[in-house]
Every structure is written in C-alpha cells, then in structure tokens.
Amino acid sequence: MSPSNPEPSSPPLRVVVATSNLGKVIEFEEALSGLGWQLEPLGDYSLPEETGSTYAENAMIKAAAASLHTGLPALADDSGLEVAALGGEPGLYSARFGNRKDDHERNLYLLERTRNVQDRRAKFISVLVLAYPDGHIEEYRGEVDGQLLEGPRGVGGFGYDPLFGLPDGRSMAQLSLEEKRAVGHRGKAFDALKKAHVDGPPPRPTGSKVN
Numbered sequence: 365m366s367p368s369n370p371e372p373s374s375p376p377l378r379v380v381v382a383t384s385n386l387g388k389v390i391e392f393e394e395a396l397s398g399l400g401w402q403l404e405p406l407g408d409y410s411l412p413e414e415t416g417s418t419y420a421e422n423a424m425i426k427a428a429a430a431s432l433h434t435g436l437p438a439l440a441d442d443s444g445l446e447v448a449a450l451g452g453e454p455g456l457y458s459a460r461f462g463n464r465k466d467d468h469e470r471n472l473y474l475l476e477r478t479r480n481v482q483d484r485r486a487k488f489i490s491v492l493v494l495a496y497p498d499g500h501i502e503e504y505r506g507e508v509d510g511q512l513l514e515g516p517r518g519v520g521g522f523g524y525d526p527l528f529g530l531p532d533g534r535s536m537a538q539l540s541l542e543e544k545r546a547v548g549h550r551g552k553a554f555d556a557l558k559k560a561h562v563d564g565p566p567p568r569p570t571g572s573k574v575n
C-alpha cells in the first residue's frame with residue numbers, strides 16, 4: 365500500500381455474465397467497462413430453459429440459476445423483437461422463431477413472413493436482471509422503436525440487427541458498438557443499471573434484501 369493511498373480499496377465486484385450469446389457478451393463488456401466490475405464468463409454451465417411468460421421472468425430464471433451455480437451475483441438479459449404486423453411475434457420466442465437454426469435463417473423467415481406487409485413497425489425490448497446469491501433481484505428495461513427493412517443491411521451486431529431500421533435510415537447492424545449502446549434497447553437498460561450503481565452504494569453480493 366503506498367503512503368499516499370493509505371485506504372485499502374475494496375476489491376471489484378465480481379459479476380457473472382449469464383448468457384452464452386456471444387453478441388450479448390460483447391455488448392455487456394462494452395457497456396459495463398466503466399463500472400469497475402470484474403466480469404466472469406459463464407463457462408461450460410448451461411442455463412436453464414426459458415419457461416417464463418415475460419422477458420423479466422426469463423431473465424430472472426437465467427440470472428438466478430447462474431448466481432446459484434457460481435455463488436456470485438449474475439447478470440442476464442432476455443430480449444426480443446416485436447413486429448406490429450405479426451401481433452408482436454416473434455417476441456419472447458425471438459431466439460427460436462420458426463424453429464430456424466441460426467440468425468441468418470431466422471432473418472430469412474422473418475422476411476418471408478412480412479413479404480408485402482405495409483406496416484413495418486417493430487421494436488426491440490431488453491430486460492436485464494441482476495440476481496444476488498441471497499435472492500436479491502434488480503431489474504432494468506429498455507426499448508427502441510424502428511422499422512423492419514425489406515432486406516438486410518450491415519454486418520455489425522447480431523440477431524435481427526440487419527433488418528432493424530432506425531429513423532436515420534441505417535440498420536442496427538450499421539452502427540458501431542458505441543452507437544448501438546447509445547440508441548439500442550439493451551443500451552437503455554444498461555443506462556438504468558449504471559445510474560443505479562455508479563453513484564449508489566456498492567452492491568452487496570450477500571447483503572440484506574432491503575432496498
């Protein structure tokens with residue numbers, strides 16, 4: 365310890381990133397880089413099936429399971445694309461839309477399902493849940509409105525990003541990671557999480573459940 369810095373600094377909070385979606389892992393790391401948390405990978409652990417009936421329930425299932433498994437706080441995201449003309453589909457089932465096997469196939473299927481559809485309104489929704497080993501839960505939500513494009517544009521991001529048009533004419537896949545964080549659904553949920561943590565007291569992995 366240097367004499368000019370006599371206070372021992374507390375170790376960084378270790379938080380497990382409870383997702384195996386690589387696109388999300390990249391966004392988690394970028395968005396949380398300023399918080400001073402030590403992000404831990406999920407490793408080989410398989411998250412439980414998403415049996416919830418809301419994004420929040422699914423995010424909670426994933427975060428709570430990872431926290432229980434590791435004994436550390438765990439952060440999960442459940443998200444989806446809601447297309448107005450499809451009555452909100454694929455929504456909760458975005459990751460398995462049409463039983464298609466990967467992002468490319470799901471995007472083709474989405475284009476098929478919306479061929480000749482005039483109303484192209486769509487929105488992305490993200491719910492982040494931070495679950496602590498003592499059962500304490502924090503929940504943050506973000507949304508962004510857009511338009512379903514007629515064909516893919518851009519190579520960035522993941523999932524439905526190449527088909528999601530923004531007001532400036534670009535697709536979500538044409539944004540840098542920083543730009544996507546600034547306008548995107550997950551970025552907005554991260555903003556809320558950071559607001560609650562940056563100036564607030566450090567979170568307590570095994571603290572009381574009182575807010």
Ligand SMILES: O=c1[nH]cnc2c1ncn2[C@@H]1O[C@H](COP(=O)(O)OP(=O)(O)O)[C@@H](O)[C@H]1O
Nearest residue numbers: 383385441442443444445458459522523524525
């Ligand atoms: O930021 C995004 N851009 C594009 N597609 C997204 C985004 N967020 C979620 N999605 C889509 O919604 C699905 C949400 O999946 P979910 O959150 O249930 O589980 P996952 O983490 O295993 O993919 C993703 O697989 C992706 O297809």
Ligand SMILES: [Mg+2]
Nearest residue numbers: 414442443456
């Ligand atoms: Mg889901």
